[in-house]
Amino acid sequence: MLRFFLTLSFLLAFCVRILAQDRTEIAADPEKLRYAHQMEKEAMFKKDSLLLAKSWCLLGKEYEDIGDFGRAQSHFLKALEVLEKRPPSYDLVKNFVFLSETEQRQNHMEESLAYALAARRVAHQLNSPEGLAIAYRMLGHVREFIWDGKGYGPDYDSVLFCYSQSEKLSRQIGDTLKTAEANAFLGALYLRNSPMKALPYLEESLLLFTIKHDYEWQVRVLTHLSSVYQMLNRMKLSWAKLKQAEKLYKDRKLNEHGMIAMIESRFVKYYEKTKQVDLELAHYKNLVALEMKRSIADREGAISRLRIEYEIEKKEAIMKAQNHEIALREENLRNQERFTLAMTSLFVVAAIASIIFFSLYRKNQRISLYNEDLLREQNHRVKNNLQIVSSLLNMQSKRLLDTEARKAMLEARLRIESMATLHRRLYDGSRFAKVNLDDFLREVIQGVLKSFGYGHIQPIFQIEDIFLPADKAVPIGLIVNELSTNACKYAFVFTATPELIVTCHNVKNNIRLTVSDNGPGISGAGQADDTRFQEKKKSSFGMALIRSQVIQLDGTSHLSPARSGAQPGLTFVIEFKA
Incomplete structure (x- = not known):
């Protein structure tokens, strides 16, 4: 109870300072x-x-x-x-x-x-x-x-x-x-x-x-x-x-207000713990005095001048007339009564406002936590449902005899798993409704490589610390899933040392994502190269999906050779606003 009233005393002193002082610039x-x-x-x-x-x-x-x-x-x-x-x-x-x-x-x-x-x-x-x-x-x-x-x-x-x-x-x-x-x-x-x-x-x-x-x-x-x-x-x-x-x-x-206030605060804690109430109260008074001293430090010069003027006027009043002195004292008493009444009212208003604001804060905090739990539960359920669909597709693909149908099932399952990965990241992540792009893309690509038997490959990631909302992370996951699937099908089979490089940078709120491999590319010679070129050139479902996701991001993209040499590779570049 003592602390409560002293804390409100600090608040009262601060309010008085704000109401009483003019703006003072520190030179x-x-x-x-x-x-x-x-x-x-x-x-x-x-x-x-x-x-x-x-x-x-x-x-x-x-x-x-x-x-x-x-x-x-x-x-x-x-x-x-x-x-x-x-x-x-x-x-x-x-x-x-x-x-x-x-x-x-x-x-x-x-x-x-x-x-x-x-x-x-x-x-x-x-x-x-x-x-x-x-x-x-x-x-x-x-x-x-x-x-x-x-x-x-x-x-x-x-x-x-x-x-x-x-x-x-x-x-x-x-x-x-x-x-x-x-x-x-x-x-x-x-x-x-x-x-x-x-x-x-x-x-x-x-x-x-x-x-x-x-x-x-x-x-x-x-x-x-x-x-x-x-x-x-x-x-x-x-x-x-x-x-x-x-x-x-x-x-x-040292004469530093913060230090002496810290020392006085420690004394208060010490005497409180040792149950020395009188000494605890004395140091609380010191803290109040320090706060008051700090709040009026920039007014001390003016107060000193006013005090001198007051003393002069007081002496003149005594010399002029006894009655005038009595009138001044009565006026000062009335002013003190008005000041006391005003400060008491301010104290009551401040206490009531503090209680109301605290109650509203607690209510808003509970609502915010409840909404956050609902969103996390939603992501969790979506992740579970997508995982069930992925498992069903996997089971169905094992019953298919047609190789092309099984490949289509595999690609569909990988797309669904990329979305499931996103919702798992949203559910498990520490950020509210956002996913870490680095962790998300790593998991999506590793899943694709493992599904195609390239789990031993260590892709090169150069991804900045970027967090994206779900509406942007879903298209990015699908695009990267399609590109890494394409690399496994049309690039890695033609090189002894498969390599996949993924970079992502945020430059002035503009995100640039590139996915490169070291396959035959689109400018070399040979049947493999021609097959891949035709795959890129025609309107396949994968490329159509990529284009639709780029449009959803309101971004731009292009496909080009990644490097020069015997194995130039292929690079897909997409840019969009964060």
Whole structure:
């Protein structure tokens, strides 16, 4: 109950601040701005595009620090336009990380995640441990912010993997501070569920920050260690770490609101657990005072001037007349009563609104989960029905004596199995109503190869991390099924080393999919080549199906030789909007 009223006190203080204060701009550091602009002029004079991009990144970081995210993002995007025209570099990785951080601070989590993934992709291309270290740390931070839950699961494992990779790579490049920060992130993550796992990471992090004399991080890690020992019910150690953090904060005169608030919060938890109610209340009051201090910090100068003017007016009022002084006091009393009434009303309205909004949120959450379960059940049932049809076709094909009829049955069964694979991916996948294109195409192609006796072939896949809805994934699955079936029938039988290459890339929201083999192609000589050429040229059911699916995707496609040489091969290319 005490926490509830104090939380509402914070809300009340914040509302008062919003109603009372004018908009106040935080000024940027003039020295940093001057240096960045000087670098920008120098880059334009020298026509050095890399230096120009670096100057825009510096300007973007400065505007981000003061909360001007619009201007910060504008400079980062200008730098990105320059860097993307150059070969991949560590500067491009950093630029993606900066954009991800800016989007996150604006609560644009989808865009933030996309930029973090782009940073990781470029770092992988460069094979840069330093770039991967910062990319994984940013990616873990974004995913933790999106998840922000308790317990284990796919999201928790993803965040843990990213932080672990960042810590491993930081050790590999010998960067002590990055290693310490990665350990601190890991310790804070484990603190949610596994305090014993968090302990070694936080202790090592504290040691490294101590070696590097990073006092701010030492205070943060010490407060986390205090939390660990509280969760382990080792209250003496918890108290020792908390007092050590408080002493370091005071001795180094850090004067940072977030840190002292964290320390006070840990004291409240400690006294709550040790049942020292008076001390717990005292530190709660400190937290309230800190919040109030933060909310009016940008108004202190004006308040000081008003206080001086008030004292002067008060003295003048005393000198003028006793009656005037009494009238002013009565007026102040009435103002205080009106203010108290207004704040009480605001408090009641805020409490009622909080209850209503929470109730609506819970209701919407239940509806969303119910709809998601219904969709997953639908995909599951469709998958089962398609699997039954596939099994029936398989049984029927075994009873057929005509070779061409059995081949037709096999091809029909493979088409149905590709759709069943899609619905299984939709049912089992972690994304709502979307399927991972890489995993889906791999399973479809492996099924075709196995059915035609080419299960030993290892196709080459170069597919980006792309998720497609079912209405686009079904046509893609059917097209790839037909192309891989065609390769097994008309390409692999004429080469001793069959090869199948599948690539898929997303360039500016335009997806380009290619399927290539190393068969005879359509420009060589021989009966086999002529047979395949005639198969492509005539309007077979398979090619008609492919064309209809391309039309359904509203895309374009063409068929051409893939390579030069004795075995040129054949390539099918399709492009469509994501």
